[in-house]
Structures are given as structure tokens and as C-alpha cells.
Amino acid sequence: MIKALYAMLGVNMWRSAVTTLDFEDAAWGKLVEKAHEAGINMIVLDVGEGIEWKSHPQLAVKNAWSYYRVKQEIVHLRDMGITLIPKLNFSATHHLWLGEYRKMMSTKVYYDVCRDLIHEVYDLFEKPEYIHLGMDEEGNANLLQNYEGLLNFRRGELLWHDLKYLCDTVTALGAKPWIWGDICGEFPEEFQKRFALDSVLLSPWYYFSFNPEHFKKISDGRPSEIAFYRDTFPYNQMGLTYIEEDPGYVKMRSELEASASLGYGMVPCFSDWGGSPYNAPEMIEFYTQRAKSGSLLGFMIAPWCRTKTECLEELFRNLDTMKKYTGDM
Numbered sequence: 265m266i267k268a269l270y271a272m273l274g275v276n277m278w279r280s281a282v283t284t285l286d287f288e289d290a291a292w293g294k295l296v297e298k299a300h301e302a303g304i305n306m307i308v309l310d311v312g313e314g315i316e317w318k319s320h321p322q323l324a325v326k327n328a329w330s331y332y333r334v335k336q337e338i339v340h341l342r343d344m345g346i347t348l349i350p351k352l353n354f355s356a357t358h359h360l361w362l363g364e365y366r367k368m369m370s371t372k373v374y375y376d377v378c379r380d381l382i383h384e385v386y387d388l389f390e391k392p393e394y395i396h397l398g399m400d401e402e403g404n405a406n407l408l409q410n411y412e413g414l415l416n417f418r419r420g421e422l423l424w425h426d427l428k429y430l431c432d433t434v435t436a437l438g439a440k441p442w443i444w445g446d447i448c449g450e451f452p453e454e455f456q457k458r459f460a461l462d463s464v465l466l467s468p469w470y471y472f473s474f475n476p477e478h479f480k481k482i483s484d485g486r487p488s489e490i491a492f493y494r495d496t497f498p499y500n501q502m503g504l505t506y507i508e509e510d511p512g513y514v515k516m517r518s519e520l521e522a523s524a525s526l527g528y529g530m531v532p533c534f535s536d537w538g539g540s541p542y543n544a545p546e547m548i549e550f551y552t553q554r555a556k557s558g559s560l561l562g563f564m565i566a567p568w569c570r571t572k573t574e575c576l577e578e579l580f581r582n583l584d585t586m587k588k589y590t591g592d593m
Contacts, residue, residue, distance in 0.1 A: 265561065265562040265563075265590075265593050266305065266306050266531050266561050266562025266563070266564070267302075267303055267304050267305050267306065267562055267563065267586065267590050267593070268304065268305075268306040268307065268308050268349075268531060268562065268563070268564035268565070269299050269304045269306070269307050269308070269564070269565060269566075269567075269582075269583065269586070270307075270308045270310070270351075270533070270564055270565070270566035270567070270568075271292075271295065271307050271308070271309050271310070271571060272287070272309075272310045272569075272570050272571050273285075273287055273309050273310060273311055273312065273314035273315070273329065273571070274310055274311050274312020274313045274314035274315075274361055275287075275310075275312065275313075275314075275570055276312050276313045276325075276360045276361035277310065277312060277353050277358040277359070277360060277361060277398075278358065278360065279360075279411060280360075281360050282313070282325060283325050283326060284325055284326040284327055285313075285314055285325050285326065285327040285328055285329075286570055286572070287314065287327075287570065287571050287572070288571060288572045288573055290573060291571050291572050291573045291575070291576055291579075292571050294576060295571060295576070295579055296340075296341065296344070296346075298579070298580055298583050299346065299583055300344045300345070300346065301583075301587075302583040302584070302586050302587040302591075303586070303587055303590065303591055304346060304583070304586065305345055305346055305347065306346060306347045306348075306349060306562075306564075307341065307346055307347075307348050307349065308349045308351050308396055308442075308564065309348055309349065309350060309351060310351045310353065311350050311351060311352055311385065312352070312353070312361035313325045313328065313361045314328050314329055315328050315329045315330075315331075315334060315388070316328050316329065316330050316331065317381065317384060318331075318384060319377075319380040319381065319383075319384050320365075320377060320380060320381065322363060323361065323362065323363055323365075331388060334388055334389070335388075335390075338389065338390060347392070347393070348389060348392075349389070349392050349393075349394050349395070349396060349442070350385040350388075350389045350392060350395055350396065351395075351396035351397075351398065351442075352381060352382070352385065352395070352396070352397060352398060353397070353398025353399070353400075354378060354397055354398055354399060354426075354430055355398050355399045355400055355401060355402045356369060356402060356403075356408075356416055356417040356418060357400075357401045357402065357404055357407050357408060357411075357417065358398055358400065358401070362377070365377045366414075367414050369416060369418075369426075370418065370422055370425075370426055375429060378429075378430060378433065379433050382395060382397075382430070382433050382434055382437070383433075383437065386434075386437045386439060391437075391438065391439070392439055393439060393440065394439060394440050394441075394442040394465060395434045395437075395439050395440075395441060395442065396442040396443070396467075397430050397431070397434065397441055397442065397443050398443065398444060399427060399430070399443045399444055399446070399447060400443075400444035400446050400469070401444075401446060402417060402418060402423065402446065402447060403417045403418060403419050403423065404417070405417070406512075423447070424454070424458055427443075427447060427458075428458060428459075431443070431459070431463065431464055435463065440463075440464065440465055441463075441464050441465070442464070442465040442466075442467065442531075443464060443465075443466060443467070444466075444467050444468075444469060444533075445466045445467055445468030445469065445519075445520075445523055445530070445532075446519075448466055448468075448523045448526070448528065449468060449516070449519030449520060449522055449523045450519055452519075452522040452523050452526060455523075455526075456526060459528075461526070461527045461528055461529075462529070464528060464529075465528070465529045465530070465531060465561070466523070466528050466529065466530050466531075467530070467531050467532065467533045467564055468519075468520050468523060468524070468530065468532050468533070468551075469532070469533040469534075469535075469566070470513075470516050470517065470520060470534070470543070470547060471534065471535045471537050471538035471540070471543055472507060472508050472513060472538045472540045472543055473508055473540050473542040473543060473546055474517065474542075474546045474547075474550055475542065475546060476506075476508075478540070478542040478546070479506035479507070479508040479509070480506060480507045480508065480538075480539065480540055481505060481506055481507075482504060482505065482506060482507055507538075520550070521554075524550070524551060524554040524555055525554055525555070525556060526556070527556040527559050528559060529559055529561050530551065530555055530559055530560055530561060531561050531562045531563060531564050532547055532548075532550075532551045532560075532563055532564070533563070533564040533565065533566050534547040534548075534563065534564075534565055534566075534585075535565060535566045535567065535568060535582065536565075536567065536578070536581050536582045536585055537566070537567065537568045544565070544585050544586070544588075544589045545589055547563070548563065548589055548590070551563075562593075563586075563590055563593075565582050565583070565585060565586045566582075567579050567581075567582040
């Protein structure tokens, strides 16, 4: 069973761009040791601007990992029983790391660059079984309201074309494309028409409670947890009491229901990010009960914080959660 940790090398996926790698070697070493102790057997590493790209060197920032460093980490982790999987994110809401190419989305130049980068990580990471392509929150206009500059996203046929292009590029290399579960959850019937069951690995994600008895009061939540409709529909005008009543989270739970029983290989993702002690056990229960036989390949935890000493407490707390709920699996 896959017991995966999502970790950050590159961080230029969201609202601000760094020019020097925002990553600490000492924190990474401690994170890896803690992951090993927690029974992690796979680390999904968000690469972004964090390696010295040979095909497009302008995408790398100062102090990015060299090819030699990547190879060192692959061997070191393999000796510990941990597989290192590369993650790129081609979602229009998380692609600052692509630099000028993000402004060329869905053009021939863009497709060629995406192909180059996918081919490069496949070779660099020594022909990994999976390549994670991201693609979460694609088309979420509410998120884009928080960004600056050129804002765009895919919908309709362009979304399906680009997703298929990216996945087919991975498949042609001999790896399996791994994506977040958003698109399948939002369009389950169309997704089934476009993608064979064995053609893609999904990670549906959700970071709060399913059980109304465990819902978290908005007054107890951090601002970052009140995410999807905060700006468009202020909670104080909606009469909501609990974070899980957020229309965005209600929609997410519905989409998890829609996609859970389709039969695609799944590695659902939970997190301590939302501050809910019930998220991990309820996600495990949800998918154990609903996933088709043989389709639940494991679980992943995503702390959603950078690999830095100041974040170790949060990183370690997530790994303790993973060990607690998946240790006997």
C-alpha cells in the first residue's frame, strides 16, 4: 500500500514568486528521517523551479537542485525504502513556476515546453512509475481573484484537450500520470468517457470533517481555512456556523461521492492543514467503504507548508497523523 508524503522543493505555485530556492537542507534531512519513522514509502516532491532544468534553464532559481543532487536523494531515499516521485503542476491556478510560458498556455510553444519538462523529469528521476501533473483547482475563478497579472484558465474542450495531452505524454514514456481528483469529481461522467480506468491515478483531497458532529466552528478557524467563497460570499452574510458548511466544501464532498466508486486507481489525500483531528480517520473510512475493490492503492498526507525549520512542527504533526491512522495498513 502506498503511504505517501507530499513535500515541497519548489514553491512558485501560488501567489508570490521566489528567485532563490525557499528550502532548507537541514529541514529536509529531518523531514526524511521522520517520514521513514512514520512508515512513509513514497515522497511526492513538488519540483517547480527547484531543479536546474537543462531543457529550459531559465525556470530554475538560485540554489536549485543540480542533477547530481537529485540522483543523490533518489538513492538515499531508495535505501530507506522510500520512492521519490516528481510532481509538476500544470494547473492554471498553480503554474507561476513556468515563468513566461504560463502566459502562452495552450499554444504550441506551451505544449512543447510541457513535453520537454515531463521527458526531463522522467529521465532525471530514473523512469519513475508515476509522474504527478497536479491539475488541481483548474478553472476556479474565486482563487484567481487573489492573483495579479494575466489570469486565465481552461474550461470545456480545451480543458479536456490539455489534460489528455499531458497525461498521454506521461503514458507514452511508460509511466502513469497522477493528478489531483478535482476534474474527475466535477465531471465524473465526462471523465469516464475520456480516460480508461487504468490510464490515470487520482488523488481526491479534502481537509475537514465529513461527520456533522465533528464540524468546526468558523469562529475557531484560521483565516486560511475559510477558503473557497470567502471573498465572493462573506460568511457573516450567509448565516453559516461551521467551516464545513462553506459552499465550496459542500461541493467538494459531493464530488468525492461522485468519483469514489468509479474504479480509478486512487490515493486519497488528507491533511492537518484544516486543523480537524477527524479528517484523516474519516477520509480513510470514506474511501475504504466506497472505493471499488482493488482501486484504493493507498493514502497521501499533504502538510502544505515549506520544507523549512520553522515548519518542522507542522510537518512532523502531519507525519504523526499518517503513522497513527495508516501504521497497521
